[in-house]
Amino acid sequence: MGNFLNKVLVPVDFSDVSEAVIESAKFIGEKFHPKFYLLHVISPLIYISTPESMVVDVIDVEVIEEIEEAKRKNAENLLNNLKEKLKDFEVDTLIDIGSPADIIVEKEEELNVDLTILGGHQKGLVERILLGSTSEAVVKHSKKPVLVIKGHQLSKLEKVVIAYDFSEIADKMVEYATQFLKPFGSEIFLVHIEEEIDIPILEKLGINLIPQVRTKKKEKLEQVKETFEKNNLKTEIVYVEERDPAEGIIEFIQKGDYDMIMVANKGLSGLKRILMGSVSLEVLRKSHIPVFVYKTS
DSSP, X not given: OXXXXXXXXXXXXXXXHHHHHHHHHHHHHHHHOOEEEEEEEEOOOOOOOOOTTSOOOHHHHHHHHHHHHHHHHHHHHHHHHHHHHTTTSOEEEEEEESOHHHHHHHHHHHHTOSEEEXXXXXXXXXXXXXXXXXXXXXXXXXXSOEXXXXXXXXXXXXXXXXXXXXXXXXXXXXXXXXXXXXXXTOEEEEEEEOOOOOXXXXXXXXXXXXXXXXXXXXXXXXXXXXXXXXXXXXXXXXXXXXXXXXHHHHHHHHHSOOSEEEEXXXXXXXXXXXXXXXXXXXXXXXXXXXXXXXXXX
């Protein structure tokens, strides 16, 4: 298992959620012993445009540099405090200036990490529209699996929900989840939310394919269950008929005491994402528990 997670990126913003992110990283680190990269991104100061007739003194640039240097020194101290909490692991600290989401995705590629663990803030709708969300932006653009800590830190993985939709990336997620969850001996709730099936032409011909489709799906779910159980991961299949997938997943996790939800992100292009939406992003926004978004390049 030591080769499964070699490098983990842990971006922190020193907000309240950072403590939970570090503790969650530590919890996962105890099973896989990766190298951690603690990253803090300093947002650049906003430059206010001035009329051409106004002369901007050189000192303004110096003041900006001084402020950024002060921010960097403060970040170094705070990062070192967090590093102390991961003293049993190999840890590098990194500080950069720029857009947090852009820098995080760049560092994932540059360092070739196996996983990113970051915090998700509970923003209201207006605030999310105005400010966006770093965790959502990272999930959209990352090519690596991303674990978003929401609601509470990860201190156990006894009950894990895996959302499965029969796609190629969902099958890859099953392989990944088997390796990731095996050391924790998790109980898995394999959830499939069936979207409403509308086949009007076949209905006019008096042909009903839905029972056949469901039978095939349930056979496949049994095969996935077998894969998990061969690895000593007790698995329960949950099949929900004719619901919006994201709503069905959220409703399911709200009914039980689950530690984490795993969902695959297909990496849809811009237009497809606008037309079809993204189940993983909708789950990320509305989940009250940590969300593991499986992605692959």
